[in-house]
Amino acid sequence: MNTRRQARAVRLGPRSVTxxxxxxxxxxxxxxxxxxxxxxxxxxxxxxxxxxLFAGLLVLLVAVVAATISESGLGPKAVAMLGxxxxxxxxxxxxxxxxxxxxxxxFLMVLSGRVLGPGFGFVLGSVTMFASALLTGGVGPWLPxxxxxxxxxxxxxxxxxxxxxLRGRAELVLLAVxxxxxxxxxxxxxxxxxxxxxxxxxSGVGFDPHAAVATNLARFLAYCLATSLGWDLGRAVVTVVLxxxxxxxxxRALRRATRRAAFETPVTFDASRT
Numbered sequence: 099m100n101t102r103r104q105a106r107a108v109r110l111g112p113r114s115v116t117x118x119x120x121x122x123x124x125x126x127x128x129x130x131x132x133x134x135x136x137x138x139x140x141x142x143x144x145x146x147x148x149x150x151l152f153a154g155l156l157v158l159l160v161a162v163v164a165a166t167i168s169e170s171g172l173g174p175k176a177v178a179m180l181g182x183x184x185x186x187x188x189x190x191x192x193x194x195x196x197x198x199x200x201x202x203x204x205f206l207m208v209l210s211g212r213v214l215g216p217g218f219g220f221v222l223g224s225v226t227m228f229a230s231a232l233l234t235g236g237v238g239p240w241l242p243x244x245x246x247x248x249x250x251x252x253x254x255x256x257x258x259x260x261x262x263x264l265r266g267r268a269e270l271v272l273l274a275v276x277x278x279x280x281x282x283x284x285x286x287x288x289x290x291x292x293x294x295x296x297x298x299x300x301s302g303v304g305f306d307p308h309a310a311v312a313t314n315l316a317r318f319l320a321y322c323l324a325t326s327l328g329w330d331l332g333r334a335v336v337t338v339v340l341x342x343x344x345x346x347x348x349x350r351a352l353r354r355a356t357r358r359a360a361f362e363t364p365v366t367f368d369a370s371r372t
Contacts, residue, residue, distance in 0.1 A: 110217040114165045118220065121158040125246045129290040132318075133311050159245050163221050179355065180222060183210050187226035188233050201333050203230075204284075205340040206348070207248065208277045211255030212269075213352040223252035243291040251280050270345050277337035285330035289322050 110118070127134065183206070190203040207226065211219025224245040231237045231244070258276060260269070294305045303321040305314060 114162065114217070117158075117162045117165045121162045121246070122250070124158060125243075125250075128243065129287050132290070132294055132305055132307075132314055159224055159242060159249070163224055176218070179214075180218070180225065183222055184226045184229050187222070188230035191226075191230040192234050200336050202336060202340055204251070204281055204333060204337045205277060205344070207252040208255045208273055208280070208337065208341065209345060209348050209352060211252035212258060212261065212273060213349060213356060214256065215261075216253040216256030219252035219254075219256040220249040223248035223250070240288075240291055243288060247284050247287050251284050254280060269349075270342055273345060274338045274341045277341050278334045281334035281337050282330050285326050285333065286322060289318070289326055293318060293321055 187203040187206050190206065191201060193200070193202060203226065207219070207223055210222055214222070227245045227248045228241070231241050255273065255276060258272060260272075264272065303317050303324060305317065309317070
């Protein structure tokens with residue numbers, strides 16, 4: 099069994115880990131504030147404005163990406179791979195737009211995060227969503243939430259156990275299970291980003307800033323079942339199928355490219371040739 103340590107294009111250092119923890123904490127607040135604030139709070143009184151305020155996460159996301167890249171000393175080969183994978187993911191996203199969750203880009207994010215590590219995965223997920231938004235005209239207050247959620251999604255794949263030892267069918271099953279669960283998790287957190295816009299007076303499943311947390315939680319679960327369950331299931335199934343069928347070839351290609359790129363090999367100069 100090959101137990102050689104897998105190279106990482108981006109290694110998270112103390113500064114980037116701190117920045118990532120900060121933006122994740124703010125992101126959790128941005129997604130979950132309807133359940134974190136009491137009905138009497140001033141934030142609940144501005145339920146229609148809160149999603150726009152939390153859209154300021156985009157600034158923090160850019161800062162996290164910049165800190166990650168600058169501290170890791172991201173070389174030109176890693177930048178090139180990031181560009182290729184982000185462009186590929188952005189091109190794959192519109193293929194199934196509007197078609198029952200057929201979104202092939204998710205399996206690419208899982209496999210890329212697995213091979214290239216959590217740091218690269220977070221950067222790749224965020225950049226891919228930004229690029230796809232520019233490509234499809236999907237720029238809006240939801241974009242920062244999409245970037246953060248996809249960054250988490252790809253980063254999580256890089257944190258799965260056994261990156262240097264687990265191979266073959268066992269690894270594919272692990273990635274397929276993760277992709278299935280993460281596809282539902284992505285849909286759920288993105289529902290949280292848009293749900294507060296709904297008026298409780300217009301729908302029985304909308305967010306009610308004056309209701310108790312338990313009541314809003316029941317409303318949110320009903321909202322997910324009524325609006326996105328089929329889409330999330332389609333995304334999860336497509337991710338599993340593509341991971342099990344195309345996964346071996348894509349993993350081999352990514353690992354071969356990583357070895358040839360030799361991200362962690364320091365650049366040296368031969369003085370005898372100068």
